[in-house]
Amino acid sequence: MCGIVGMVGRPKVTSALLDGLRRLEYRGYDSAGVAVFQDGDFQIRRAQGKLNNLDKLLNDSPAEGQTGVGHTRWATHGAPSERNAHPHRIGDVVVVHNGIIENHLELKREALAQGAEFSSETDTEIVAHLVNREIQQGHGLLDSTRRALEKVRGAYAICVLSRKHPDELVVAKNASPLVIGVGEGENYVASDIPALLPYTRDIIFLEEGEMARITREKVELFTLSGETVNRRAKHIHQWSVNQAEKAGHKHFMIKEIHEQPRAVIDTLRGRLDPAGPRIYLDDVRMDQQTAERVRRAVIVACGTSYHAGLIGKFIIEELARLPVEVDVASEYRYRRPIVDRDMLFLAISQSGETADTHAALRESRKLGARVMSVCNVVDSSIARDSDDVLYTHAGPEISVASTKAFTTQIVALALVGLRLAELRDTISSDRYFHLTNQLLMLPGMMEDVLKHAGKVKDIAQKYMNARDFLYLGRGINYPVALEGALKLKEISYIHAEGYPAGEMKHGPIALIDDKMPVVVLATRNESYEKMLSNIQEVRSRGGKVIAIVTRGDQDVISMASDYFEIPAIDPLLEPLLTSLPMQLLAYHVADLKGTDVDQPRNLAKSVTVE
Numbered sequence: 171m172c173g174i175v176g177m178v179g180r181p182k183v184t185s186a187l188l189d190g191l192r193r194l195e196y197r198g199y200d201s202a203g204v205a206v207f208q209d210g211d212f213q214i215r216r217a218q219g220k221l222n223n224l225d226k227l228l229n230d231s232p233a234e235g236q237t238g239v240g241h242t243r244w245a246t247h248g249a250p251s252e253r254n255a256h257p258h259r260i261g262d263v264v265v266v267h268n269g270i271i272e273n274h275l276e277l278k279r280e281a282l283a284q285g286a287e288f289s290s291e292t293d294t295e296i297v298a299h300l301v302n303r304e305i306q307q308g309h310g311l312l313d314s315t316r317r318a319l320e321k322v323r324g325a326y327a328i329c330v331l332s333r334k335h336p337d338e339l340v341v342a343k344n345a346s347p348l349v350i351g352v353g354e355g356e357n358y359v360a361s362d363i364p365a366l367l368p369y370t371r372d373i374i375f376l377e378e379g380e381m382a383r384i385t386r387e388k389v390e391l392f393t394l395s396g397e398t399v400n401r402r403a404k405h406i407h408q409w410s411v412n413q414a415e416k417a418g419h420k421h422f423m424i425k426e427i428h429e430q431p432r433a434v435i436d437t438l439r440g441r442l443d444p445a446g447p448r449i450y451l452d453d454v455r456m457d458q459q460t461a462e463r464v465r466r467a468v469i470v471a472c473g474t475s476y477h478a479g480l481i482g483k484f485i486i487e488e489l490a491r492l493p494v495e496v497d498v499a500s501e502y503r504y505r506r507p508i509v510d511r512d513m514l515f516l517a518i519s520q521s522g523e524t525a526d527t528h529a530a531l532r533e534s535r536k537l538g539a540r541v542m543s544v545c546n547v548v549d550s551s552i553a554r555d556s557d558d559v560l561y562t563h564a565g566p567e568i569s570v571a572s573t574k575a576f577t578t579q580i581v582a583l584a585l586v587g588l589r590l591a592e593l594r595d596t597i598s599s600d601r602y603f604h605l606t607n608q609l610l611m612l613p614g615m616m617e618d619v620l621k622h623a624g625k626v627k628d629i630a631q632k633y634m635n636a637r638d639f640l641y642l643g644r645g646i647n648y649p650v651a652l653e654g655a656l657k658l659k660e661i662s663y664i665h666a667e668g669y670p671a672g673e674m675k676h677g678p679i680a681l682i683d684d685k686m687p688v689v690v691l692a693t694r695n696e697s698y699e700k701m702l703s704n705i706q707e708v709r710s711r712g713g714k715v716i717a718i719v720t721r722g723d724q725d726v727i728s729m730a731s732d733y734f735e736i737p738a739i740d741p742l743l744e745p746l747l748t749s750l751p752m753q754l755l756a757y758h759v760a761d762l763k764g765t766d767v768d769q770p771r772n773l774a775k776s777v778t779v780e
């Protein structure tokens with residue numbers, strides 16, 4: 171997730187570009203850059219880190235013009251460094267991009283063979299090469315961009331400029347957001363509306379597979395195959411800048427909850443080929459010999475990432491028939507764990523900076539383990555210290571309470587499980603195809619669950635004043651119960667406990683009375699009948715059962731005080747759906763109580779102290 175802004179015809183464009191980028195910084199802040207057209211050529215300034223660094227650079231080395239683009243980067247391919255910062259320039263062409271070019275390696279190999287030179291590790295630079303090649307053959311900017319994009323597979327919102335066409339911006343969109351702002355004598359483009367609100371509220375929403383030529387006088391829309399598109403600008407009345415950053419949501423947490431289908435698509439992108447369906451994990455270099463040699467895996471993480479690890483254990487053990495231990499990083503590192511060369515150490519961390527997880531990883535690596543990590547932040551400390559990294563492409567997670575990072579971690583672990591199973595020959599082709607198909611269907615199923623979010627709000631309204639909550643799950647849904655309880659306590663400050671349902675009668679049952687809401691994960695899987703008994707045990711002590719059920723399961727619905735339905739999915743992937751109502755319940759209870767949802771008291775997003 172990166173932020174793009176472009177303007178044509180704006181006097182003193184640089185400060186407006188910086189202002190736009192500041193409003194888009196929530197989309198990433200690994201580096202930033204601008205390109206402005208001045209005296210017949212582009213002036214490009216790029217700086218690693220937050221926008222302030224670019225601001226300082228521009229103070230020392232000003233660049234000014236009337237047409238330009240800016241970019242704030244959330245790294246996906248290549249470290250967050252100056253040379254990987256956008257804009258990328260090749261020959262006459264300057265490009266900024268948000269998204270992932272899936273076939274960039276293949277295209278880059280072809281370009282290298284033809285003598286092209288690359289100065290970054292990004293997936294974007296190839297687009298600049300492709301467009302420049304067309305420009306040099308005499309095509310216009312719009313045509314050159316179209317011809318280049320015919321070769322490209324993946325997600326993109328791009329903005330392209332050419333020295334030969336100084337008063338034009340060409341933009342194109344496929345699966346990444348892009349809006350066009352219509353002004354008077356000046357026009358604009360951006361990843362999101364807030365960047366444009368100081369200049370215009372007349373917005374054209376570009377749709378998938380569309381492109382536009384933007385000059386100071388007009389905006390022309392086309393499909394990628396060249397047909398003209400007629401669409402008028404919409405006037406945006408109601409949004410404040412702050413609301414717009416949250417895409418109209420009240421908090422980042424609820425925005426990030428709703429981003430999960432998109433985050434899963436991005437995490438699968440380029441790794442799960444729907445044609446097979448088949449998994450390609452270029453980023454995990456483990457070969458067959460190593461996969462067969464591994465005797466056990468140890469997953470280490472903290473908090474929500476630890477809960478994802480507990481789910482990963484079920485997935486990897488079942489698919490790859492590899493014993494998996496899961497430990498909290500702060501415990502693991504202080505108990506002299508047994509580490510050997512035949513074990514796979516797997517660290518999970520959204521930030522890639524959590525001190526305990528990082529220290530555990532370093533120690534295990536020193537002792538000879540092969541180290542893999544699942545991280546969201548590219549080139550973070552944990553990622554850098556790993557033999558293999560599988561990035562979750564969830565985009566920046568701003569809310570302290572982790573949501574989209576959690577579900578994309580589970581997706582990444584499912585990919586690891588399937589890949590290990592393939593290498594170790596422990597999965598039948600039927601099962602492989604079934605699970606890969608289910609992963610492809612997952613974003614649609616998540617959308618389906620999120621469509622009914624209002625129902626969870628009603629449940630939250632009913633129970634928001636409870637003093638305690640109990641969450642019960644079995645098997646792969648036990649970690650979901652732990653995660654549901656963690657979400658609720660961290661943002662609503664209500665005491666909540668997650669428990670394996672079978673353990674309830676060994677103690678926690680004493681807590682149950684008519685004031686205790688009990689969230690029960692009672693989907694149709696192999697522990698279904700046992701969960702029914704647990705529900706009866708809670709009911710007969712007056713407890714209020716809030717059941718998460720498989721759609722249409724009247725048996726559980728008739729026993730529950732309240733219920734929420736999820737679509738049927740393979741039990742191994744069920745946490746990817748059952749965790750959504752957990753997140754929504756915590757969110758709505760906290761919001762109704764009026765707590766600081768995105769920045770709850772005493773917590774920090776990234777825990778870099780031990």
Ligand code: AGP
Pocket residue numbers: 472473474475518519520521522523524527570571572573660774775776777
């Ligand atoms: C969960 O909502 C918390 N933000 C917290 O438990 C978090 O998952 C934990 O601190 C680990 O962070 P990491 O994934 O960045 O390592």
